Amino acid sequence: MEVNLNEMLTLLEKLVNMDSGSNDKEGVDRVGRELLPYFEQLGFQVKRISQKEVGDHFVIKHLKNPHPPILVVAHMDTVFEKGTTKERPFTINNGKAYGPGVIDMKASLVAVIYALRYLKNKGSSAYQQVEIILNSDEEIGSVTSRELIEKEALGKSFALVMEPARRDGSVVTERRGSGRFTIEVHGKAAHSGIEPEKGRSAIEELAHKIVKLHELNDHEHGISVNVGMIEGGDAVNTVSATATGHVDVRVATLEQAEQVEHKIEEVCSSSDVKGTEIELTGDMRRPPMLKDEKIESLFHIIKEVGAELGIEIKDTKTGGGSDASFTSAMGIPTVDGLGPIGGNAHSDREYLEISSLTERTLLLAKVIERLALEKEVYVQSE
Structure with a gap:
């Protein structure tokens, strides 16, 4: 059972062609409205945390599991000004997709949805073990969402953060x-x-x-x-x-x-x-994200899952910031960069390697499945 690339690209095109700069509340909220039905169709309950200046945040949990052990964090905002999508709409050329926010991180939003859908369709209840936070101000420091992330992270066994993978496919285990x-x-x-x-x-x-x-x-x-x-x-x-x-x-x-x-x-x-x-x-x-034994152990699991899929997973450290810093500082095993592969984020040359969209979606799904088994918290499948 595989994921449908054409469907994923169709959704990705819709998202990329929506302006959603951090200060464009209307645009970010539009992205949220586009995404939420996909989660609801999978049996998730969506809680909206309204904001005045930036887009609303969302906490998403499956109706059958109010206390899931796995936290997935992704953001809906980009760094681009309103009107950028009209100047540079979504395009595909030579195996790459281009457009504002295509890799940071609208491709990751698509990957989260289709990873959960993949698990449900194959009869695995692992998708019910995930809580998703979609925040709207990551690109400006998560000023209004940090408290929410830290609150929801309490008691979690793992945190998976959906910033894009590095150009060589590496995930991120350390940040300044x-x-x-x-x-x-x-x-x-x-x-x-x-x-x-x-x-x-x-x-x-x-x-x-x-x-x-x-x-x-x-x-x-x-x-x-x-x-x-x-x-x-x-x-x-x-x-x-x-x-x-x-x-x-x-x-x-x-x-x-x-x-x-x-x-x-x-x-x-x-x-x-x-x-x-x-x-x-x-x-x-x-705070800095420091690679400790817990992060090393989680990375080892991801590396093993990658090997089962025929993917060599490496890790790296970076100077850029992300919401992974918050969960890792709380002592929660955290790995970042679990999104698809691309480059030139925050520029007019931002791109996604299209082949990585399905590959990294399957990796995410299998990692969730493996982590759910690690905690032995499966609930009865629908």
């Missing part, structure tokens, strides 16, 4: 932690030709802070601090009254997260340019 900070500097405006001495340059102050923050980098040990965006000033002949810097932070350990956050606060605690004031906001959004 991440944080976002914003520095707002307030100075005093003055004409740079007539009375510059009366001004207090916010841009100059921000420049001092940028240099000090970049001195915190320790790439050898996994610490990255990058002021990636700056804004400031009103005119070239005016001493700037305001300036803003946006900071991205990556760390390899929890200890580093605490240390770097403290150092950033220290850098921003006083001004280098007299008369300027600094306001620091933000925090470390995701």
Whole structure:
């Protein structure tokens, strides 16, 4: 019994051609409305967690099992602005599918549905052992969904996170932690030709802070601090009254997260340019995902299942963040990158290797089946 690739591609095309940027609540909710009937047809009950600013989140459990041991986490939002799908709709060329969010992670949403359908159709009750969380703000740090993920993860035996596999097919067993900070500097405006001495340059102050923050980098040990965006000033002949810097932070350990956050606060605690004031906001959004014995054991199971399907499964670590960090930090065996294979995510060249869509769907189904057996929690099939 196999999965139907044509059906999967039809659904994928629908999803990709729906704008669903993280800040496009209407678009993300439209994706949710498209997906939910597929779960309901499989006997799942859907709980909607309404949101005001971002799309609604969903917790999905089978009616016969209110306490399933396996958590699957996937997100419906993308990084693309509204209108992108009209400019770059879903296309297929030379065995690859293209379009905004095709690999991150609309192909994974399709894979989850068809993996569960596969299990039900073959008479396996393993699909009832899964709880699915679909969240709508992963691409902006899961600010409103983190609490939900951590709440639903309590008591779970395994967590499978559906970010795409790496280009070589590797799953992810380790991620760096991440944080976002914003520095707002307030100075005093003055004409740079007539009375510059009366001004207090916010841009100059921000420049001092940028240099000090970049001195915190320790790439050898996994610490990255990058002021990636700056804004400031009103005119070239005016001493700037305001300036803003946006900071991205990556760390390899929890200890580093605490240390770097403290150092950033220290850098921003006083001004280098007299008369300027600094306001620091933000925090470390995701803890690092560390490959411990539990994760190693889960990966070994996935590797064994892959071998049974004739697929060599390797693992890797990455600097990017995902919701896997939350479940792994809770001590739950977690593996990420269980989606299909593709590349160039977040760009206009984003693609899916179409052959991997069915392959990784079957892998997901078999992994769920194996994990259900591991817990010996089968319920009677319908």
